[in-house]
Amino acid sequence: MKYITKKNLLRLTEELSSVYRVLAPVAQGGTVTFRRFHPGMTLDMHSRMAAVSAKMATLPQTESLLLVQRVEENKKPELTETLPQGKTLVMGARPCDARGKLLLDPVFITEKIRDQHFIHRRENSIFITLACDQPETTCFCHSVGSGPADTAGSDILLTLVGEGYVAQAISDQGQEIVTHSFFEDAQDRGQQAQAKHGHALELMGQAHDYSSAPAKILERFDDMDFWEVQSAKCISCGACTYMCPTCYCFNITDNDLGLTSQRIRTWDNCMSHTFTLEASGHNPRPTKAHRLKNRVGHKFSYYPDLYGGIMACCGCGRCIKQCPTGVDIRQIVNAAQEYAQ
Ligand code: SF4
């Protein structure tokens, strides 16, 4: 175990920003969000969890997939795949962000589909995460197989102890970073970090057992009265999907700029009426009740059925916290689990 003071972590981040595109939590407009970090900026690692997840490191909100250039009139245009360049380092993400990143892998990297843009970003990103010592009331990571000091998906896990951080290297890349002279031996602070992890888990209370959720949600799937009650407060704003580290739906559009055009991938939002609207006017998910049951069903039923029982939710609670009308995914899954035919 290593230790780094807060001051040296900032200096390290500044140094690393000359090699990596660093994304770090930055206070902005009354909230905390991941932003491109440049020397001279300050890190806001502690005031609260960033409102938007660090998903943009591996799946950006918007990215170019292809450049189409018409060089000569009446000749075929030239197509250039615009693969991402460079490396990204995410500083100060939470363990749920790192776990969320892993949950996208089976979707974008399969035997049949190898999404080169995603793979490049995945292979060229490093996550230095911060163990949570004050879980929020909306957090439930411990109910979905994770926890406030989960190391899954992290390269280094930091734990606040005194005026600095105990640094646990998880991957080879993390191991290389902690050899920097800014790090010192953690000495007995390693035990203090362990104690903080245990305390944070205790603060979260009893974990909920979601093992029956996949089957129970399917049992209730066609009960539209149930989904209408659950979605009554929803205003279809889509905040829950955009903030979520494990939502990965996207749309592809062609941006025609005359002689040059780009094929662009952009996050999409399954809570929107237009998400499934077909050209004929038919919509297989015509109401918000249909859309909410799909979102909840995907995370707690179809994804686990496809991928070994793992929920497509890392329990970060962002969708609960950011929902303007107080829709709580935990209550919906609980209600489905309590269902008796
Ligand atoms: S954030 Fe809340 S209101 Fe907005 S779409 Fe999601 S559930 Fe509906």
Ligand code: SF4
């Ligand atoms: S569904 Fe909600 S709690 Fe689960 S990962 Fe997404 S934002 Fe976090």
